[in-house]
């Protein structure tokens with residue numbers, strides 16, 4: 369054993385005491401150092417998606433189809449290999465919770481491309497709870513622990529859902545069979561947000577990203593399942609697809625193409641194959657490589673840009689802000705977060721723990737007469753230019769857009785058995801809710817489909833009849 373400064377330590381197990389029974393001397397700097405370090409071992413857990421597992425592998429382009437739409441270097445050649453880090457997660461509960469919760473799953477991929485890091489920070493479902501990022505913290509609060517009791521609260525969960533029916537689409541997925549997926553390896557993934565692709569001629573389309581699992585079924589569960597499969601060299605893989613929508617189609621589509629509570633139907637916007645992701649390596653150390661792994665939808669590469677998707681716009685700010693709080697100002701210097709292309713030349717400097725990103729002896733102001741160390745990139749990587757019509761700036765209401773049509777289509781696509789399980793899963797929660805909340809949920813479901821409302825109502829009635837103990841408040 370040595371100290372962190374390499375001083376040899378004489379005893380690994382015994383503190384320095386006066387006589388055999390103590391007291392301990394203040395000069396036992398090894399003991400003080402060990403306790404002080406221990407006190408600081410934890411970093412705050414992610415405010416959402418706290419429980420997760422990750423793995424490392426590669427992405428290989430299998431089809432040239434995307435190059436027509438997107439100039440990104442990582443997609444431009446069949447056979448091109450890009451290293452990746454992936455983290456899967458549950459959303460709502462804490463770092464110590466079970467990973468078999470009924471919940472969405474995170475599916476976040478970091479591509480270490482030749483043009484820098486690109487993060488596709490997605491989910492196992494194609495739709496999201498809300499349309500406006502202003503609603504995200506409010507929604508998450510309704511799903512997390514009650515501020516008074518410190519317990520999960522069915523009333524707040526369903527109160528929010530019934531007051532904001534744009535949540536019904538994703539709720540109809542989570543409370544169905546896909547709410548507890550068979551581990552991470554068997555899930556599909558979705559970028560969920562709408563992005564914009566730019567080709568080498570500067571032409572743009574809007575797009576969605578889709579991961580399709582290449583695994584057949586297997587009975588194990590999430591974290592163990594993923595780790596063990598990689599150890600057994602049963603490398604899990606996914607195929608990446610895109611859907612595209614031209615700007616003209618976007619103008620004419622019956623729904624808002626940037627509304628994350630809607631899907632783009634695959635019959636109208638077919639899947640186009642891009643490439644294959646394979647996970648081949650487990651982390652060597654969970655803290656260093658998974659807990660400190662930092663994703664952000666703001667990390668894009670030339671060829672992939674932001675669309676007007678409001679949720680995406682909100683996310684652009686939230687992630688690195690969270691990471692500066694969770695990990696520290698220079699979280700991007702942690703090896704797992706660094707790009708594989710080096711060196712980097714940002715105009716930012718210093719900050720805590722900055723050992724390598726302060727440009728050495730170069731001047732720290734620009735322009736300067738000494739070293740022309742920073743200039744525009746010769747390739748002129750500006751974002752695509754887009755015409756924006758002059759229009760109103762306002763805080764537009766978003767909860768009154770069509771909240772039911774696509775949920776109705778999803779409900780009708782379920783078999784009778786799937787519907788029965790959906791009704792039962794929702795009724796199991798509503799049993800713990802105040803009547804006025806349960807009734808409002810059922811009234812909202814009636815706007816989706818009569819059978820949906822009646823199914824949940826009947827299940828709720830039969831649970832209530834079968835319980836002898838008194839109902840929780």
Ligand code: HEM
Nearest residue numbers: 414417455474475476490491501504559560682683686690
């Ligand atoms: C306005 C809406 C949203 C906000 C403000 C938001 C915010 C956040 C924040 C603060 C984190 C924790 C980041 C960290 O500490 O490293 C996070 C994690 C995550 N979010 Fe979101 N989020 C939003 C919507 C979404 C959507 C729509 C998706 C998927 C399409 C998504 C997928 C994820 C995933 C996968 C993670 C975990 C990343 C990891 O494994 O480290 N989020 N989100």
